[in-house]
Amino acid sequence: MKKQPKNKVLFLIPVGVILAGAVIFLCTRGNENDSVCKENVARLQALENSDISQTEEQLQALKQTTGISSGSDASDGSGSTLLSDVEIRQVFAGNVIIGDSITESIVEYGYLDTDVVVSKRGLNVGAADDQISTAIALNPSHVFMAFGSNDLEIYGSASSEFIDAYRTQIKKIQTALPDVPIYINCILPITDEAIAQTPDLGYYPDYNEGLIKLCQEMGCTFIDNSTIVTDSSENLYEPDGEHVIQDYYPKWLTNMAQIAGLKA
Known part of the structure; x- marks a missing residue:
């Protein structure tokens, strides 16, 4: 897809x-x-x-x-120092990120491996049973979830159905790993051009609002990554207006690590 x-x-x-x-x-x-x-x-x-x-x-x-900088002290645009490639591997060791094609690119770009990233291209949260089981079996210290891009085209305006499916998967993790914190990533903003081509993508704000309420209900932490793309001086989107280019990923990984308090 x-x-x-x-x-x-x-x-x-x-x-x-x-x-x-x-x-x-x-x-x-x-x-x-x-x-x-x-x-x-x-x-x-x-x-x-x-x-x-x-x-x-x-x-x-x-x-x-x-007193010489090698360039690894770059900022993510918000004043926070980006993690280096080595630091990304260090801080995410023993943790799990579950998601779809946007998450899968973390592996494709070489930032992390499949012992941390459990993903599948075209995956929606309701069909992620195998990925959830794999993540649980890894016995992670923290779980990060990132779904919604594909779900928008499945559920359309019925955002409550998306939230119900997400709730089901969160419950599986909480039952198996009751002491492990769960972090839910937002659905990134989608460009007007992409929405014009696929109108159902325009419901992403409703989905994010539902995710915020779900996190409050389930005791999870919502991670808003939207400013990474909206405040950037460069265009971080692929031509489809939905996926993001490689420059987005160290910023995203740094943001997740900081919010979860992960240390190298």
């Missing part, structure tokens, strides 16, 4: 190369004999060929020493 996100080709330059070049530049500005500079250059060149997941902490320490 949902379109396949475009394949992205990424050209990666090892962060050690960038930092080493910057430190060498600083060292040549009248500090050729500075032993600290020379030591930092040697350390960075050694890190260049290392596994980045093993050297993240060392690189952070060198950034503090040299």
Whole structure:
């Protein structure tokens, strides 16, 4: 039902190369004999060929020493610092995110693996029995759910039916994992152009209102991600006006982690 996100080709330059070049530049500005500079250059060149997941902490320490930023301190636009790729894997370890094609792209873009993300393209919440069972079997510390995109085209104006189906799935998790907190992600705003093509998509505000009330009823936490797309200086939507591009994902994952209090 949902379109396949475009394949992205990424050209990666090892962060050690960038930092080493910057430190060498600083060292040549009248500090050729500075032993600290020379030591930092040697350390960075050694890190260049290392596994980045093993050297993240060392690189952070060198950034503090040299005063150079590698770009991993970017903001999500709200003043909050985005989690790095390594930090995303650390904070979501032992947790589960359940959802449809929008959630599935977390794996496709390489941020997390299927031991955390339990999803299926075209999935609606009422048909997610297998995914709920898989998530429960993983015995997570936190559960995040993200449904609604496909449900809009199934339930249309009958938002109460969507909420009833969501309630059923939440009850399954709460029965099996009574002490595990559950977080419900909003349905993202959908562009006017997309709604014009598929009018049922225009009911998303009613669905979100229902989800807020459902969270109050069930003791869950509602996560509103809408400002990530509405306040962004760039267009974060795919051409269909419903799915989102890769730049959305670290912002979304950071927001979920912060609201749930997940720490690396």
